[in-house]
Amino acid sequence: MAEPSFEELDATxxxxxxxxLIRRVLDLQSQLKVMLSRVDSARNDYKSLSTxxxxxxKYINNSLTSTAVFGATNGAINSNNLSLHSPGNSPR
Structure with a gap:
């Protein structure tokens, strides 16, 4: 049996x-597709959460506006009537 020549070994x-290299490129392409899918998913989640x-x-602003228009309810605290009292200082 003859040994392969240097050229044949080099070609092999x-x-x-x-x-x-082709396998590595295909693997990297597959990984890139997965990452792009994750980015798209995160982008969609961001849009949904932003909305x-x-x-x-808007709901909070409308609630605050309606509270200001109709007046505070019995359970609400009116910030204009608040005063700070320390335990040692009683109002005179």
């Missing part, structure tokens, strides 16, 4: 390296 090594936050902010 190049083919093996090329195949390994929800805007809705909640």
């Amino acid at each position: 090594t190049e083919n093996t390296e090329r195949e390994e 929800e936050n805007q809705l909640l902010q």
